[in-house]
Amino acid sequence: MTTPTPATPLIPLPLTIARALTTAGAALTALSTFLAWTWTKAFPGNLTVTGYPGGLQLLTLTGALLTLIQLLATWNTPGLRWLSPTRSHTPTTYLAAGTLATTWYTLIAISVQLGGLANLEPGGYLAAAAALLTLAGALALPFERRPTHAARTPLPPPRPLPAWAEILIIAAAFALALSVLTYGIGTAYGELFTGFLLLTGFATAALFAAGLITRLSALTHKHRNITVTAAFIAAAAFPLTQDTDEYTLIVVNILIFSTVALGLNVVVGLAGLLDLGYVAFLGVGAYTAALVSGSTASTLHIHFPFWAAVLTGAAASLVFGVVIGAPTLRLRGDYLAIVTLGFGEIFRITVGNLNGESGPSLTNGPNGIPNIPDLAIGNYNFGEKQKLGFITLNPFANYYLLMLLVTVLVVLVFSRAGNSRIGRAWIAIREDETAATAMGINGFRLKLLAFALGATLAGLAGTVQAHVAYTVVPEQYVFAGPVPPNSAFLLAAVILGGMGTITGPLLGAALLYLIPAKLQFLQDYQLLTFGIALILLMRFRPEGIIPNRRQQLEFHEPTTTATPPAPKAEAQTS
Structure with a gap:
């Protein structure tokens, strides 16, 4: 039988203190986005305004709010319990890490492009400290180390829903995916796209850890025809979200x-x-x-x-x-x-x-x-x-x-x-x-x-x-x-996405084309970048981003524990 690794905090603190630190840090991080992070408009996105966030601040605000919502979901808060079927704190840790990565990337980019830390306003320092506090509190929460899919325990059965509600959930999921894709493709400058990738990557990991992807997959398998129709409608609606052909040509x-x-x-x-x-x-x-x-x-x-x-x-x-x-x-x-x-x-x-x-x-x-x-x-x-x-x-x-x-x-x-x-x-x-x-x-x-x-x-x-x-x-x-396309990139798309699957090469090809198209400074370092990506993937996820079930089981042997034999019943003597 397979046994999952028990959940243990990475920083030993009482659970009450860890939750308080995470909540306070996420709230301060969200508040910092309403302050100026720099004094000059030379950095794209206009982060000089006090009163409302702009540019990369919007991504930090989104990450902080998602961290708070996920933390509340693990407390069995009414109305939010469905966001965490696994009742695990691991998604909160992933979201806190994504918020820190996006925030610190923004502040480092400001310092590098404008010439030093002197270009940061107090709001930027508050954002850096608050994001670090959020991650420290999240690391003190119980973290489940689940190295393989096979070692995961099954989710508790969901509450039965009427068919129309399940169909609405599928439609809402595809509408959300279309909105996120449209925002990412339409990012106006490379810094914003990099922050988008960072936050989206950690948020996707949080969705898997929370069990939402598993629940959604079960619904799509149950309503296969509805899912195919919704996917096609969402894909066909993409040109309607664009005013020009600039980003449509990329897609x-x-x-x-x-x-x-x-x-x-x-x-x-x-x-x-x-x-x-x-x-x-x-x-x-x-x-x-x-x-x-x-x-x-x-x-x-x-x-x-x-x-x-x-x-x-x-x-x-x-x-x-x-x-x-x-x-x-x-x-x-x-x-x-x-x-x-x-x-x-x-x-x-x-x-x-x-x-x-x-x-x-x-x-x-x-x-x-x-x-x-x-x-x-x-x-x-x-x-x-x-x-x-x-x-x-x-x-x-x-x-x-x-x-x-x-x-x-x-x-x-x-x-x-x-x-x-x-x-x-x-x-x-x-x-x-x-x-x-x-x-x-x-x-x-x-x-x-x-x-x-x-x-x-x-x-x-x-x-x-x-x-x-x-x-x-x-x-x-x-x-x-x-x-692209060339032979090396095509092969990398198949390997990165997941060989033998349908969605794997589609995702791999989209990432390998979109990243160089949005990040122009990578034009001279594409082979180096993708070589590093392949090395990291072969080390941590050799089956690809979206793996084939057979290959996933081949690459990862499930952790087994020997079950002791049951004691023999003693013979009763009359």
Whole structure:
């Protein structure tokens, strides 16, 4: 049987004093956000105003209030008990740590950017001390060390709710997620986005520790159709929250990156084939669409309709997947990785040489294919503003909705394939190909099928990417570069998010694209940053951010305790 580690405080103090310190610290932290933290407006967000918070102060205020609310929930406060199904103080500790991280990051950024601690006002010093006091009090609360999911005790059964109330909870959860996502993508400067990431990360850990994610997962599993509908409506409503195309374009590229990562997840996560040149299939789809979509720079001088261009790009990637996979998939491990890496580089060099001088005139060489026209379905032109009743969609909002449909299609294909007989055979090959072959599985044929399916999904996304970017050039399809998607980032998205899952690569791709897009100073240190992230993840969570249940159990052996044998009953003598 599994036994969870008992809850013990990290700082030995009486529980009453710990609660008082946490409450006082959180209240003072919230109060400090209504004071000026600096005297100059040179730091973004205008933290010079007394009377109301602004900029990063809003994040500190949010963290302090969430800490107070969670602490009250652990006291069985009426109306707040549902916020802490586990009745644990661990979420309070996480929220206090997130509040401290956000606050101290803001104050350090002010000191570094403006040239010293002299630029802090008394409100800033009060915020630093109060946030530290909050964390000290939270560390004196009982903290449950739960190293593995398997060691967690089940939650107490929830109070029965009517079906309409459960549906409202699901809708509210997706509405809250949309609001948080919209705020994070719309942050106006890098400091605010960094503070948002810090607080969101600790708040997410608090939600898991409180048991709210587990309760919500049970509701979504119970109302699966309602959940899918609510998720799609929330995703489709994102363009309606944007006034311009600036942030919508970022999300369109995130969807493209996520779709390609999910296609790679078929190859790596299900079949266990390490493909280091996967971005080449994205390039095949993009170049094919650029050649047949009526670009003035196309050497083919043909113009296919939208549906034909998409099918042509996906079919071309399928053919390349079969042609490349047939002679190489008899290799395994590092040898297969080296060959696929070589294929990716060969593709980039080849399209760079098809300029009429070094080779046939097809791709215009390093200049690529510019002036790719906007997609059009009948009279609906994606490059123009469109009105649907009272709703006006900007050009990139049109592409966003198109990519959302493509992403839904890819998710359906992945889920159906993963749960099918072929998907189970892929998993068997991933775990032990020799054993799978001994059980009668044709390993080569199924690996080729996985390779072809992954290539087709990448080519499908590439056809849309070509029209979104309006141009394709060889430098877009490298193994590692400053701008995703590339093979290294795609593989990192799958590993960071969680191999073999659907939401894992989607989340990993979103983070890997969004962070460099919002934090411009990381442009020169992306590989270093993601290398450090991979090392930390392999050390503390090797199964990924959103793990596959099977892999989570493989990476973490449950803590077991031997149960002493029951004493034998003594024989009764008459």
